[in-house]
Amino acid sequence: MTVLVTGATGTLGRHVVERLRRAGQAVRALTRTPDEATGLPDDVEVVGGDLTEPHTLAAALHGVSALHLLGATGHDHAPLRTGPQIMAMAAEAGVRRLTVLSVGEGGELQEAVRDSGLEWTFIWPIDFMSNTLGWAEVIRGAAEVREPYAHRRTASVDEADVADVVATVLTRGGHAGRSLVVSGPEALTPADKVAAIAAATGREIRFTELTDDQARREWRAEGWPEEGIEFMLHMWATVPETVAAVTSAVEDVVGRPPRTFAQWVAAHADAFRP
Ligand SMILES: NC(=O)c1ccc[n+]([C@@H]2O[C@H](COP(=O)([O-])OP(=O)(O)OC[C@H]3O[C@@H](n4cnc5c(N)ncnc54)[C@H](OP(=O)(O)O)[C@@H]3O)[C@@H](O)[C@H]2O)c1
Structure with a gap:
Protein backbone atom coordinates (compact mmCIF):
# COMPACT_ATOMS: atom_id res chain seq x y z
CA MET A 1 0.00 0.00 0.00
CA THR A 2 1.07 3.60 -0.53
CA VAL A 3 0.75 5.83 2.52
CA LEU A 4 0.34 9.57 2.07
CA VAL A 5 1.98 11.51 4.90
CA THR A 6 0.93 15.13 5.30
CA GLY A 7 3.24 17.37 7.31
CA ALA A 8 6.03 15.10 6.03
CA THR A 9 8.58 17.93 5.98
CA GLY A 10 7.86 18.80 9.63
CA THR A 11 9.23 17.57 12.93
CA LEU A 12 6.71 14.79 13.47
CA GLY A 13 6.13 13.96 9.80
CA ARG A 14 9.80 13.14 9.16
CA HIS A 15 9.66 10.54 11.93
CA VAL A 16 6.41 9.14 10.53
CA VAL A 17 7.97 8.82 7.07
CA GLU A 18 10.97 7.01 8.56
CA ARG A 19 8.84 4.60 10.62
CA LEU A 20 6.65 3.71 7.64
CA ARG A 21 9.68 3.09 5.41
CA ARG A 22 11.16 0.85 8.08
CA ALA A 23 7.90 -1.09 8.07
CA GLY A 24 8.33 -1.60 4.33
CA GLN A 25 5.62 0.81 3.17
CA ALA A 26 5.75 2.90 0.03
CA VAL A 27 5.56 6.49 1.25
CA ARG A 28 4.34 9.63 -0.49
CA ALA A 29 5.13 12.96 1.19
CA LEU A 30 2.90 16.01 0.84
CA THR A 31 4.35 19.51 0.87
CA ARG A 32 3.21 22.90 -0.37
CA THR A 33 6.68 23.49 -1.82
CA PRO A 34 8.10 20.30 -3.39
CA ASP A 35 11.12 22.18 -4.78
CA GLU A 36 12.18 23.16 -1.28
CA ALA A 37 11.52 19.81 0.41
CA THR A 38 14.99 18.57 1.28
CA GLY A 39 16.24 15.79 3.49
CA LEU A 40 13.55 13.22 2.69
CA PRO A 41 14.84 9.78 1.69
CA ASP A 42 15.26 9.19 -2.06
CA ASP A 43 12.63 6.44 -2.18
CA VAL A 44 9.95 8.78 -0.83
CA GLU A 45 7.78 10.30 -3.52
CA VAL A 46 7.40 14.03 -2.87
CA VAL A 47 4.16 15.59 -4.15
CA GLY A 48 2.79 19.11 -4.05
CA GLY A 49 -0.51 20.06 -2.46
CA ASP A 50 -2.09 22.38 0.08
CA LEU A 51 -4.56 21.00 2.62
CA THR A 52 -6.43 24.30 2.74
CA GLU A 53 -7.05 24.03 -1.04
CA PRO A 54 -8.44 20.52 -1.57
CA HIS A 55 -8.46 20.79 -5.38
CA THR A 56 -4.62 20.68 -5.20
CA LEU A 57 -4.69 17.22 -3.53
CA ALA A 58 -5.95 14.95 -6.32
CA ALA A 59 -2.50 13.79 -7.50
CA ALA A 60 -1.29 13.30 -3.93
CA LEU A 61 -4.24 11.06 -3.06
CA HIS A 62 -4.18 9.02 -6.26
CA GLY A 63 -3.61 5.32 -5.48
CA VAL A 64 -3.24 5.89 -1.74
CA SER A 65 -4.69 3.33 0.67
CA ALA A 66 -3.66 4.94 3.98
CA LEU A 67 -3.32 8.55 5.03
CA HIS A 68 -1.73 10.46 7.89
CA LEU A 69 -3.56 13.80 8.05
CA LEU A 70 -2.67 17.01 9.89
CA GLY A 71 -5.59 18.35 11.88
CA ALA A 72 -4.28 21.89 11.98
CA THR A 73 -2.08 24.11 9.87
CA GLY A 74 -0.32 27.43 10.26
CA HIS A 75 1.62 28.99 13.13
CA ASP A 76 -1.54 29.42 15.18
CA HIS A 77 -2.46 25.71 14.75
CA ALA A 78 -5.75 26.71 13.13
CA PRO A 79 -8.00 23.64 12.75
CA LEU A 80 -8.28 22.42 9.18
CA ARG A 81 -11.57 23.68 7.67
CA THR A 82 -11.48 21.50 4.56
CA GLY A 83 -12.18 18.16 6.27
CA PRO A 84 -15.39 17.33 4.37
CA GLN A 85 -13.76 17.85 0.95
CA ILE A 86 -10.60 15.96 1.91
CA MET A 87 -12.61 13.03 3.32
CA ALA A 88 -14.70 12.82 0.15
CA MET A 89 -11.58 12.87 -2.04
CA ALA A 90 -9.81 10.32 0.16
CA ALA A 91 -12.74 7.89 0.03
CA GLU A 92 -12.97 8.25 -3.74
CA ALA A 93 -9.23 7.69 -4.13
CA GLY A 94 -9.46 4.38 -2.25
CA VAL A 95 -8.08 5.39 1.15
CA ARG A 96 -9.22 2.82 3.70
CA ARG A 97 -7.41 3.78 6.89
CA LEU A 98 -6.29 7.13 8.30
CA THR A 99 -4.73 8.73 11.33
CA VAL A 100 -5.75 12.31 12.02
CA LEU A 101 -3.72 14.58 14.26
CA SER A 102 -6.20 16.04 16.66
CA VAL A 103 -5.97 19.41 18.37
CA GLY A 104 -8.96 18.91 20.64
CA GLU A 105 -12.37 17.32 20.77
CA GLY A 106 -15.13 18.25 18.36
CA GLY A 107 -14.96 20.53 15.39
CA GLU A 108 -15.70 20.29 11.71
CA LEU A 109 -12.77 18.06 10.81
CA GLN A 110 -13.56 15.47 13.49
CA GLU A 111 -17.17 15.35 12.32
CA ALA A 112 -16.16 14.88 8.69
CA VAL A 113 -13.74 12.10 9.65
CA ARG A 114 -16.34 10.31 11.80
CA ASP A 115 -18.85 10.52 8.94
CA SER A 116 -16.35 9.38 6.30
CA GLY A 117 -16.99 5.64 6.54
CA LEU A 118 -13.19 5.14 6.62
CA GLU A 119 -11.20 3.37 9.32
CA TRP A 120 -10.06 6.40 11.34
CA THR A 121 -8.03 6.95 14.50
CA PHE A 122 -7.52 10.37 16.07
CA ILE A 123 -4.04 10.91 17.43
CA TRP A 124 -3.89 13.66 20.03
CA PRO A 125 -0.30 14.27 21.13
CA ILE A 126 0.49 16.28 24.24
CA GLU A 159 7.68 13.07 18.79
CA ALA A 160 9.37 9.84 17.69
CA ASP A 161 6.98 7.97 19.99
CA VAL A 162 4.02 9.74 18.41
CA ALA A 163 5.37 8.64 15.02
CA ASP A 164 5.64 5.06 16.27
CA VAL A 165 1.98 5.21 17.30
CA VAL A 166 0.93 6.67 13.93
CA ALA A 167 2.94 4.18 11.88
CA THR A 168 1.75 1.22 13.97
CA VAL A 169 -1.90 2.21 13.61
CA LEU A 170 -1.54 2.79 9.87
CA THR A 171 0.30 -0.43 9.13
CA ARG A 172 -1.31 -2.84 11.59
CA GLY A 173 -4.74 -1.29 12.24
CA GLY A 174 -6.68 -2.28 15.33
CA HIS A 175 -7.42 1.14 16.83
CA ALA A 176 -10.23 2.27 14.55
CA GLY A 177 -12.84 4.65 15.95
CA ARG A 178 -10.63 5.64 18.89
CA SER A 179 -9.14 8.94 20.00
CA LEU A 180 -5.66 8.29 21.40
CA VAL A 181 -4.19 10.95 23.68
CA VAL A 182 -0.46 10.31 23.36
CA ALA A 245 -2.22 13.48 32.42
CA VAL A 246 0.01 10.53 31.61
CA THR A 247 -1.71 8.12 29.22
CA SER A 248 -0.96 4.54 28.23
CA ALA A 249 -1.30 5.14 24.46
CA VAL A 250 2.34 4.47 23.49
CA GLU A 251 2.45 1.28 25.56
CA ASP A 252 -0.99 0.15 24.32
CA VAL A 253 -0.22 0.67 20.63
CA VAL A 254 3.53 0.17 20.31
CA GLY A 255 4.00 -2.31 23.15
CA ARG A 256 6.72 -0.50 25.09
CA PRO A 257 6.75 2.47 27.49
CA PRO A 258 7.16 5.99 26.12
N1 LIG B 1 4.34 20.75 18.49
C1 LIG B 1 3.51 20.24 19.35
O1 LIG B 1 3.75 20.22 20.56
C2 LIG B 1 2.20 19.65 18.87
C3 LIG B 1 1.33 19.06 19.79
C4 LIG B 1 0.13 18.51 19.32
C5 LIG B 1 -0.16 18.57 17.96
N2 LIG B 1 0.72 19.16 17.11
C6 LIG B 1 0.37 19.19 15.69
O2 LIG B 1 1.25 18.32 15.01
C7 LIG B 1 1.38 18.77 13.68
C8 LIG B 1 2.81 18.57 13.23
O3 LIG B 1 3.63 19.36 14.08
P1 LIG B 1 5.16 19.57 13.69
O4 LIG B 1 5.78 20.27 14.85
O5 LIG B 1 5.72 18.31 13.17
O6 LIG B 1 4.98 20.60 12.50
P2 LIG B 1 6.10 21.51 11.82
O7 LIG B 1 7.46 20.98 12.06
O8 LIG B 1 5.81 22.92 12.20
O9 LIG B 1 5.75 21.34 10.29
C9 LIG B 1 4.53 21.75 9.77
C10 LIG B 1 4.17 20.81 8.64
O10 LIG B 1 2.86 21.11 8.21
C11 LIG B 1 2.86 21.22 6.80
N3 LIG B 1 1.81 22.16 6.43
C12 LIG B 1 1.52 23.34 7.02
N4 LIG B 1 0.48 23.94 6.40
C13 LIG B 1 0.11 23.10 5.41
C14 LIG B 1 -0.90 23.15 4.41
N5 LIG B 1 -1.75 24.20 4.32
N6 LIG B 1 -1.00 22.14 3.53
C15 LIG B 1 -0.14 21.07 3.60
N7 LIG B 1 0.83 20.96 4.52
C16 LIG B 1 0.96 21.97 5.41
C17 LIG B 1 4.24 21.72 6.46
O11 LIG B 1 4.54 21.33 5.13
P3 LIG B 1 5.21 22.30 4.03
O12 LIG B 1 5.67 23.55 4.74
O13 LIG B 1 6.34 21.49 3.49
O14 LIG B 1 4.12 22.54 3.07
C18 LIG B 1 5.10 20.95 7.46
O15 LIG B 1 5.41 19.67 6.98
C19 LIG B 1 0.88 20.20 13.62
O16 LIG B 1 -0.31 20.22 12.86
C20 LIG B 1 0.57 20.55 15.05
O17 LIG B 1 -0.60 21.32 15.14
C21 LIG B 1 1.88 19.68 17.53
Whole structure:
Protein backbone atom coordinates (compact mmCIF):
# COMPACT_ATOMS: atom_id res chain seq x y z
CA MET A 1 0.00 0.00 0.00
CA THR A 2 1.07 3.60 -0.53
CA VAL A 3 0.75 5.83 2.52
CA LEU A 4 0.34 9.57 2.07
CA VAL A 5 1.98 11.51 4.90
CA THR A 6 0.93 15.13 5.30
CA GLY A 7 3.24 17.37 7.31
CA ALA A 8 6.03 15.10 6.03
CA THR A 9 8.58 17.93 5.98
CA GLY A 10 7.86 18.80 9.63
CA THR A 11 9.23 17.57 12.93
CA LEU A 12 6.71 14.79 13.47
CA GLY A 13 6.13 13.96 9.80
CA ARG A 14 9.80 13.14 9.16
CA HIS A 15 9.66 10.54 11.93
CA VAL A 16 6.41 9.14 10.53
CA VAL A 17 7.97 8.82 7.07
CA GLU A 18 10.97 7.01 8.56
CA ARG A 19 8.84 4.60 10.62
CA LEU A 20 6.65 3.71 7.64
CA ARG A 21 9.68 3.09 5.41
CA ARG A 22 11.16 0.85 8.08
CA ALA A 23 7.90 -1.09 8.07
CA GLY A 24 8.33 -1.60 4.33
CA GLN A 25 5.62 0.81 3.17
CA ALA A 26 5.75 2.90 0.03
CA VAL A 27 5.56 6.49 1.25
CA ARG A 28 4.34 9.63 -0.49
CA ALA A 29 5.13 12.96 1.19
CA LEU A 30 2.90 16.01 0.84
CA THR A 31 4.35 19.51 0.87
CA ARG A 32 3.21 22.90 -0.37
CA THR A 33 6.68 23.49 -1.82
CA PRO A 34 8.10 20.30 -3.39
CA ASP A 35 11.12 22.18 -4.78
CA GLU A 36 12.18 23.16 -1.28
CA ALA A 37 11.52 19.81 0.41
CA THR A 38 14.99 18.57 1.28
CA GLY A 39 16.24 15.79 3.49
CA LEU A 40 13.55 13.22 2.69
CA PRO A 41 14.84 9.78 1.69
CA ASP A 42 15.26 9.19 -2.06
CA ASP A 43 12.63 6.44 -2.18
CA VAL A 44 9.95 8.78 -0.83
CA GLU A 45 7.78 10.30 -3.52
CA VAL A 46 7.40 14.03 -2.87
CA VAL A 47 4.16 15.59 -4.15
CA GLY A 48 2.79 19.11 -4.05
CA GLY A 49 -0.51 20.06 -2.46
CA ASP A 50 -2.09 22.38 0.08
CA LEU A 51 -4.56 21.00 2.62
CA THR A 52 -6.43 24.30 2.74
CA GLU A 53 -7.05 24.03 -1.04
CA PRO A 54 -8.44 20.52 -1.57
CA HIS A 55 -8.46 20.79 -5.38
CA THR A 56 -4.62 20.68 -5.20
CA LEU A 57 -4.69 17.22 -3.53
CA ALA A 58 -5.95 14.95 -6.32
CA ALA A 59 -2.50 13.79 -7.50
CA ALA A 60 -1.29 13.30 -3.93
CA LEU A 61 -4.24 11.06 -3.06
CA HIS A 62 -4.18 9.02 -6.26
CA GLY A 63 -3.61 5.32 -5.48
CA VAL A 64 -3.24 5.89 -1.74
CA SER A 65 -4.69 3.33 0.67
CA ALA A 66 -3.66 4.94 3.98
CA LEU A 67 -3.32 8.55 5.03
CA HIS A 68 -1.73 10.46 7.89
CA LEU A 69 -3.56 13.80 8.05
CA LEU A 70 -2.67 17.01 9.89
CA GLY A 71 -5.59 18.35 11.88
CA ALA A 72 -4.28 21.89 11.98
CA THR A 73 -2.08 24.11 9.87
CA GLY A 74 -0.32 27.43 10.26
CA HIS A 75 1.62 28.99 13.13
CA ASP A 76 -1.54 29.42 15.18
CA HIS A 77 -2.46 25.71 14.75
CA ALA A 78 -5.75 26.71 13.13
CA PRO A 79 -8.00 23.64 12.75
CA LEU A 80 -8.28 22.42 9.18
CA ARG A 81 -11.57 23.68 7.67
CA THR A 82 -11.48 21.50 4.56
CA GLY A 83 -12.18 18.16 6.27
CA PRO A 84 -15.39 17.33 4.37
CA GLN A 85 -13.76 17.85 0.95
CA ILE A 86 -10.60 15.96 1.91
CA MET A 87 -12.61 13.03 3.32
CA ALA A 88 -14.70 12.82 0.15
CA MET A 89 -11.58 12.87 -2.04
CA ALA A 90 -9.81 10.32 0.16
CA ALA A 91 -12.74 7.89 0.03
CA GLU A 92 -12.97 8.25 -3.74
CA ALA A 93 -9.23 7.69 -4.13
CA GLY A 94 -9.46 4.38 -2.25
CA VAL A 95 -8.08 5.39 1.15
CA ARG A 96 -9.22 2.82 3.70
CA ARG A 97 -7.41 3.78 6.89
CA LEU A 98 -6.29 7.13 8.30
CA THR A 99 -4.73 8.73 11.33
CA VAL A 100 -5.75 12.31 12.02
CA LEU A 101 -3.72 14.58 14.26
CA SER A 102 -6.20 16.04 16.66
CA VAL A 103 -5.97 19.41 18.37
CA GLY A 104 -8.96 18.91 20.64
CA GLU A 105 -12.37 17.32 20.77
CA GLY A 106 -15.13 18.25 18.36
CA GLY A 107 -14.96 20.53 15.39
CA GLU A 108 -15.70 20.29 11.71
CA LEU A 109 -12.77 18.06 10.81
CA GLN A 110 -13.56 15.47 13.49
CA GLU A 111 -17.17 15.35 12.32
CA ALA A 112 -16.16 14.88 8.69
CA VAL A 113 -13.74 12.10 9.65
CA ARG A 114 -16.34 10.31 11.80
CA ASP A 115 -18.85 10.52 8.94
CA SER A 116 -16.35 9.38 6.30
CA GLY A 117 -16.99 5.64 6.54
CA LEU A 118 -13.19 5.14 6.62
CA GLU A 119 -11.20 3.37 9.32
CA TRP A 120 -10.06 6.40 11.34
CA THR A 121 -8.03 6.95 14.50
CA PHE A 122 -7.52 10.37 16.07
CA ILE A 123 -4.04 10.91 17.43
CA TRP A 124 -3.89 13.66 20.03
CA PRO A 125 -0.30 14.27 21.13
CA ILE A 126 0.49 16.28 24.24
CA ASP A 127 3.19 18.86 23.55
CA PHE A 128 6.26 17.50 21.74
CA MET A 129 9.52 17.24 23.69
CA SER A 130 11.20 18.87 20.69
CA ASN A 131 9.41 22.12 21.52
CA THR A 132 12.20 22.63 24.06
CA LEU A 133 14.59 23.10 21.12
CA GLY A 134 13.08 26.61 21.14
CA TRP A 135 15.32 27.17 24.18
CA ALA A 136 18.48 25.92 22.46
CA GLU A 137 19.80 29.35 21.50
CA VAL A 138 19.34 30.96 24.93
CA ILE A 139 20.71 27.90 26.67
CA ARG A 140 23.79 27.85 24.43
CA GLY A 141 24.21 31.58 25.04
CA ALA A 142 23.17 33.01 28.41
CA ALA A 143 22.36 29.59 29.92
CA GLU A 144 19.09 31.01 31.22
CA VAL A 145 15.48 30.25 30.26
CA ARG A 146 13.03 33.07 31.05
CA GLU A 147 9.33 32.23 30.76
CA PRO A 148 5.96 32.88 32.43
CA TYR A 149 3.75 30.18 33.99
CA ALA A 150 6.56 28.21 35.62
CA HIS A 151 4.08 25.95 37.42
CA ARG A 152 2.52 24.50 34.25
CA ARG A 153 3.09 20.77 33.98
CA THR A 154 2.88 18.90 30.72
CA ALA A 155 3.23 15.19 30.03
CA SER A 156 5.30 16.04 26.94
CA VAL A 157 5.89 13.22 24.51
CA ASP A 158 8.86 12.32 22.34
CA GLU A 159 7.68 13.07 18.79
CA ALA A 160 9.37 9.84 17.69
CA ASP A 161 6.98 7.97 19.99
CA VAL A 162 4.02 9.74 18.41
CA ALA A 163 5.37 8.64 15.02
CA ASP A 164 5.64 5.06 16.27
CA VAL A 165 1.98 5.21 17.30
CA VAL A 166 0.93 6.67 13.93
CA ALA A 167 2.94 4.18 11.88
CA THR A 168 1.75 1.22 13.97
CA VAL A 169 -1.90 2.21 13.61
CA LEU A 170 -1.54 2.79 9.87
CA THR A 171 0.30 -0.43 9.13
CA ARG A 172 -1.31 -2.84 11.59
CA GLY A 173 -4.74 -1.29 12.24
CA GLY A 174 -6.68 -2.28 15.33
CA HIS A 175 -7.42 1.14 16.83
CA ALA A 176 -10.23 2.27 14.55
CA GLY A 177 -12.84 4.65 15.95
CA ARG A 178 -10.63 5.64 18.89
CA SER A 179 -9.14 8.94 20.00
CA LEU A 180 -5.66 8.29 21.40
CA VAL A 181 -4.19 10.95 23.68
CA VAL A 182 -0.46 10.31 23.36
CA SER A 183 1.70 11.45 26.28
CA GLY A 184 5.14 10.88 27.65
CA PRO A 185 5.73 8.98 30.91
CA GLU A 186 5.76 11.95 33.35
CA ALA A 187 4.37 15.47 33.80
CA LEU A 188 7.16 18.04 34.03
CA THR A 189 7.36 21.79 34.62
CA PRO A 190 9.63 23.95 32.43
CA ALA A 191 12.06 24.12 35.36
CA ASP A 192 12.17 20.30 35.54
CA LYS A 193 13.04 20.21 31.84
CA VAL A 194 15.74 22.85 32.22
CA ALA A 195 17.21 20.79 35.07
CA ALA A 196 17.26 17.69 32.83
CA ILE A 197 19.04 19.64 30.07
CA ALA A 198 21.54 20.95 32.63
CA ALA A 199 22.22 17.41 33.85
CA ALA A 200 22.67 16.05 30.32
CA THR A 201 25.00 18.83 29.21
CA GLY A 202 26.90 19.20 32.50
CA ARG A 203 26.15 22.93 32.58
CA GLU A 204 24.49 25.24 35.07
CA ILE A 205 21.29 26.58 33.48
CA ARG A 206 18.92 28.97 35.27
CA PHE A 207 15.15 29.07 34.96
CA THR A 208 13.56 32.48 35.71
CA GLU A 209 9.80 32.95 35.89
CA LEU A 210 8.43 36.09 34.19
CA THR A 211 5.16 37.93 34.76
CA ASP A 212 2.91 38.33 31.70
CA ASP A 213 4.06 41.93 31.28
CA GLN A 214 7.73 41.02 31.55
CA ALA A 215 7.19 38.29 28.96
CA ARG A 216 5.40 40.73 26.61
CA ARG A 217 8.28 43.21 26.88
CA GLU A 218 10.99 40.58 26.33
CA TRP A 219 9.23 38.82 23.43
CA ARG A 220 8.47 42.18 21.76
CA ALA A 221 12.15 43.09 22.01
CA GLU A 222 12.96 39.74 20.34
CA GLY A 223 10.68 40.72 17.45
CA TRP A 224 7.71 38.43 18.16
CA PRO A 225 4.48 39.60 16.46
CA GLU A 226 1.80 40.89 18.89
CA GLU A 227 -0.66 38.14 17.97
CA GLY A 228 2.03 35.48 18.57
CA ILE A 229 2.71 36.93 22.03
CA GLU A 230 -0.95 37.01 23.02
CA PHE A 231 -1.54 33.51 21.56
CA MET A 232 1.30 32.08 23.68
CA LEU A 233 0.21 33.85 26.89
CA HIS A 234 -3.40 32.84 26.41
CA MET A 235 -2.39 29.25 25.66
CA TRP A 236 -0.23 28.96 28.78
CA ALA A 237 -2.74 30.76 31.02
CA THR A 238 -5.48 28.35 29.99
CA VAL A 239 -3.55 25.09 29.76
CA PRO A 240 -6.10 22.38 30.61
CA GLU A 241 -5.34 19.91 33.40
CA THR A 242 -5.50 17.13 30.81
CA VAL A 243 -2.08 18.04 29.39
CA ALA A 244 -0.53 16.87 32.66
CA ALA A 245 -2.22 13.48 32.42
CA VAL A 246 0.01 10.53 31.61
CA THR A 247 -1.71 8.12 29.22
CA SER A 248 -0.96 4.54 28.23
CA ALA A 249 -1.30 5.14 24.46
CA VAL A 250 2.34 4.47 23.49
CA GLU A 251 2.45 1.28 25.56
CA ASP A 252 -0.99 0.15 24.32
CA VAL A 253 -0.22 0.67 20.63
CA VAL A 254 3.53 0.17 20.31
CA GLY A 255 4.00 -2.31 23.15
CA ARG A 256 6.72 -0.50 25.09
CA PRO A 257 6.75 2.47 27.49
CA PRO A 258 7.16 5.99 26.12
CA ARG A 259 10.64 7.53 26.24
CA THR A 260 11.44 9.87 29.14
CA PHE A 261 12.46 13.50 28.72
CA ALA A 262 15.92 12.53 30.01
CA GLN A 263 16.22 10.01 27.13
CA TRP A 264 15.08 12.63 24.63
CA VAL A 265 17.62 15.14 25.98
CA ALA A 266 20.43 12.58 25.85
CA ALA A 267 19.72 12.15 22.13
CA HIS A 268 19.57 15.93 21.50
CA ALA A 269 22.11 17.24 24.03
CA ASP A 270 24.40 18.73 21.38
CA ALA A 271 21.70 21.23 20.41
CA PHE A 272 22.02 22.74 23.90
CA ARG A 273 25.84 22.85 24.06
CA PRO A 274 27.71 26.06 23.13
N1 LIG B 1 4.34 20.75 18.49
C1 LIG B 1 3.51 20.24 19.35
O1 LIG B 1 3.75 20.22 20.56
C2 LIG B 1 2.20 19.65 18.87
C3 LIG B 1 1.33 19.06 19.79
C4 LIG B 1 0.13 18.51 19.32
C5 LIG B 1 -0.16 18.57 17.96
N2 LIG B 1 0.72 19.16 17.11
C6 LIG B 1 0.37 19.19 15.69
O2 LIG B 1 1.25 18.32 15.01
C7 LIG B 1 1.38 18.77 13.68
C8 LIG B 1 2.81 18.57 13.23
O3 LIG B 1 3.63 19.36 14.08
P1 LIG B 1 5.16 19.57 13.69
O4 LIG B 1 5.78 20.27 14.85
O5 LIG B 1 5.72 18.31 13.17
O6 LIG B 1 4.98 20.60 12.50
P2 LIG B 1 6.10 21.51 11.82
O7 LIG B 1 7.46 20.98 12.06
O8 LIG B 1 5.81 22.92 12.20
O9 LIG B 1 5.75 21.34 10.29
C9 LIG B 1 4.53 21.75 9.77
C10 LIG B 1 4.17 20.81 8.64
O10 LIG B 1 2.86 21.11 8.21
C11 LIG B 1 2.86 21.22 6.80
N3 LIG B 1 1.81 22.16 6.43
C12 LIG B 1 1.52 23.34 7.02
N4 LIG B 1 0.48 23.94 6.40
C13 LIG B 1 0.11 23.10 5.41
C14 LIG B 1 -0.90 23.15 4.41
N5 LIG B 1 -1.75 24.20 4.32
N6 LIG B 1 -1.00 22.14 3.53
C15 LIG B 1 -0.14 21.07 3.60
N7 LIG B 1 0.83 20.96 4.52
C16 LIG B 1 0.96 21.97 5.41
C17 LIG B 1 4.24 21.72 6.46
O11 LIG B 1 4.54 21.33 5.13
P3 LIG B 1 5.21 22.30 4.03
O12 LIG B 1 5.67 23.55 4.74
O13 LIG B 1 6.34 21.49 3.49
O14 LIG B 1 4.12 22.54 3.07
C18 LIG B 1 5.10 20.95 7.46
O15 LIG B 1 5.41 19.67 6.98
C19 LIG B 1 0.88 20.20 13.62
O16 LIG B 1 -0.31 20.22 12.86
C20 LIG B 1 0.57 20.55 15.05
O17 LIG B 1 -0.60 21.32 15.14
C21 LIG B 1 1.88 19.68 17.53
